[in-house]
Amino acid sequence: SQTIHQWPATLVQPVGSPLSLECTVEGTSNPNLYWYRQAAGRGLQLLFYSVGIGQISSEVPQNLSASRPQDRQFILSSKKLLLSDSGFYLCAWSPTGGNYGYTFGSGTRLTVV
Amino acid sequence: RKEVEQDPGPFNVPEGATVAFNCTYSNSASQSFFWYRQDCRKEPKLLMSVYSSGNEDGRFTAQLNRASQYISLLIRDSKLSDSATYLCVVNPYRLSFGAGTTVTVRA
Numbered sequence: 001s002q003t004i005h006q007w008p009a010t011l012v013q014p015v016g017s018p019l020s021l022e023c024t025v026e027g028t029s030n031p032n033l034y035w036y037r038q039a040a041g042r043g044l045q046l047l048f049y050s051v052g053i054g055q056i057s058s059e060v061p062q063n064l065s066a067s068r069p070q071d072r073q074f075i076l077s078s079k080k081l082l083l084s085d086s087g088f089y090l091c092a093w094s095p096t097g098g099n100y101g102y103t104f105g106s107g108t109r110l111t112v113v
Numbered sequence: 114r115k116e117v118e119q120d121p122g123p124f125n126v127p128e129g130a131t132v133a134f135n136c137t138y139s140n141s142a143s144q145s146f147f148w149y150r151q152d153c154r155k156e157p158k159l160l161m162s163v164y165s166s167g168n169e170d171g172r173f174t175a176q177l178n179r180a181s182q183y184i185s186l187l188i189r190d191s192k193l194s195d196s197a198t199y200l201c202v203v204n205p206y207r208l209s210f211g212a213g214t215t216v217t218v219r220a
Binding site for chain 1: 144145147149154155156157158159162200202204207208210211212213
């Protein structure tokens with residue numbers, strides 16, 4: 001069966017510090033991968049999605065970036081965090097093709113102080 | 114206009130009650146539809162897909178109205194464990210999530 005791992009679960013970082021969040025998927029090949037952010041009391045905002053290694057599409061311009069160095073690995077990064085980057089970051093995957101729901105990782109709760 | 118709009122609630126209902134809520138979507142080309150459940154401070158989890166003819170999963174019934182571009186979720190015989198935020202999700206080309214409807218079931 002497929003599983004998705006996301007870490008760390010919680011993170012407190014000072015303003016201006018770098019960020020690296022990692023997500024890996026097991027049990028499938030060539031998944032579509034997504035990074036979402038959910039601000040407190042708000043809906044899910046799609047940040048990036050990837051349909052293959054090295055293929056990244058950005059939905060919202062901001063000081064975040066994403067990379068997919070391996071088929072089942074998706075990384076969210078920032079060089080300098082802002083207070084507004086605080087939120088609940090969720091990685092998700094779906095099979096390629098078709099109209100499937102997404103499966104989410106357990107999320108990283110980031111607080112920028 | 115938002116792609117998916119939901120009544121945020123909260124819907125506060127007693128145990129055993131029936132609760133129903135809708136969401137509307139803007140893109141008529143949407144091909145697939147889902148309801149997700151999100152517990153407080155947790156990740157969203159797929160509750161059920163929504164099919165054109167409507168479908169049930171235990172106490173949960175989902176309906177799709179393509180003409181009016183809305184989907185609905187009905188929960189019968191509510192349990193305390195049904196307390197959560199329910200996210201409406203549509204897929205014109207990638208999943209678009211509504212902001213959620215909060216349901217609180219009280220004893």
